[in-house]
Amino acid sequence: DAGVIQSPRHEVTEMGQEVTLRCKPISGHNSLFWYRQTMMRGLELLIYFNNNVPIDDSGMPEDRFSAKMPNASFSTLKIQPSEPRDSAVYFCASSLYRSGANVLTFGAGSRLTVL
Amino acid sequence: AQKITQTQPGMFVQEKEAVTLDCTYDTSDQSYGLFWYKQPSSGEMIFLIYQGSYDEQNATEGRYSLNFQKARKSANLVISASQLGDSAMYFCAMTPSAGGTSYGKLTFGQGTILTVHP
Numbered sequence: 001d002a003g004v005i006q007s008p009r010h011e012v013t014e015m016g017q018e019v020t021l022r023c024k025p026i027s028g029h030n031s032l033f034w035y036r037q038t039m040m041r042g043l044e045l046l047i048y049f050n051n052n053v054p055i056d057d058s059g060m061p062e063d064r065f066s067a068k069m070p071n072a073s074f075s076t077l078k079i080q081p082s083e084p085r086d087s088a089v090y091f092c093a094s095s096l097y098r099s100g101a102n103v104l105t106f107g108a109g110s111r112l113t114v115l
Numbered sequence: 116a117q118k119i120t121q122t123q124p125g126m127f128v129q130e131k132e133a134v135t136l137d138c139t140y141d142t143s144d145q146s147y148g149l150f151w152y153k154q155p156s157s158g159e160m161i162f163l164i165y166q167g168s169y170d171e172q173n174a175t176e177g178r179y180s181l182n183f184q185k186a187r188k189s190a191n192l193v194i195s196a197s198q199l200g201d202s203a204m205y206f207c208a209m210t211p212s213a214g215g216t217s218y219g220k221l222t223f224g225q226g227t228i229l230t231v232h233p
Contacts, residue, residue: 033221043206043223056220091160101148101167102210104221106160 002026004107006092012113018080021110024073025094033104034067034077035091043091049075061086082114117142119207119224126229128197135182136192136227138207144168148210149190150221151181155203163205166190197231204228 005024013019025032033048047057049069057067064083069075079086089111093104118141128134140149151163166174166181174181182191190209194201205228208221 042225043221045220045222048220089158093160101165103150103162103165104160105162106152108159111158 004092004094004105006090006107006110008110009108010111010113012115013082014115015083016081017114018078019082019086019112019114021077021090021092021112023075023077023092023107025075025092026096026105027073029094029096029105030072031095031097031102032069032075033093033095034075035093035106037089037091037109038087046077046090079112082112084114087112087114117144117147117209117211117222119209119222121207121224121227123227124225126227128194128229128231130199130231130233131196133193133195134197134229136194136205136207136229138190138192138224140188140190140207140209142188142209142211144211146211149181149183150208150210151179151190151192152206152208152223153201153203154206154226155200160206164192194229199231199233202229202231 007022031050034046037043046059047067052069067077089109091106091109093106095102095104120139147168149166153161164176164179164181166183178195180193204226206226207224
């Protein structure tokens with residue numbers, strides 16, 4: 001089991017550029033989550049999908065952020081245009097509900113720096 | 116709305132000793148799940164332990180146990196026989212529903228940095 005795979009691991013870009021973060025969930029998991037971690041705000045849920053359908057995107061900061069899940073094995077989080085305040089670690093996580101719990105398995109994270 | 120409070124920004128423990136990391140929560144849901152995750156300096160988030168709100172027994176996973184006190188709305192993590200590798204950030208988290216359909220919409224606390232001294 002390869003776990004949740006995120007790319008890129010590190011991204012440095014300039015303000016105004018488009019950023020695309022990618023995620024491959026664990027095979028067989030039916031829920032996928034995007035979280036953002038910053039020192040100031042901690043871990044925040046941005047959006048989550050269930051069976052490839054977006055369920056709750058209320059955590060997406062603004063229209064510059066968008067997320068897609070075209071199939072069960074791939075999701076993207078896009079920021080366009082990027083701003084310095086978007087600098088953070090972005091985590092993707094997937095889960096499969098079982099035994100009364102929905103335990104999330106996190107990817108290694110994508111560290112984004114916007115200059 | 117759910118809220119998790121971790122009041123200890125940092126904790127220190129001697130190797131081989133036990134340590135308790137505090138977590139209190141607030142929710143209006145009758146059914147919920149509580150989790151602890153570990154984040155070492157390398158950055159990944161590692162699941163440690165889960166407790167359902169209707170579970171009568173406190174959860175245990177190896178050296179980790181969750182001291183669940185429902186009336187006090189607390190879910191403290193106890194690590195027994197601390198090891199140097201336990202040094203990390205620890206997050207308490209909860210989801211709105213444990214017994215039914217749960218989408219894992221975790222709300223996290225601010226975390227506690229644990230340092231294990233040799």
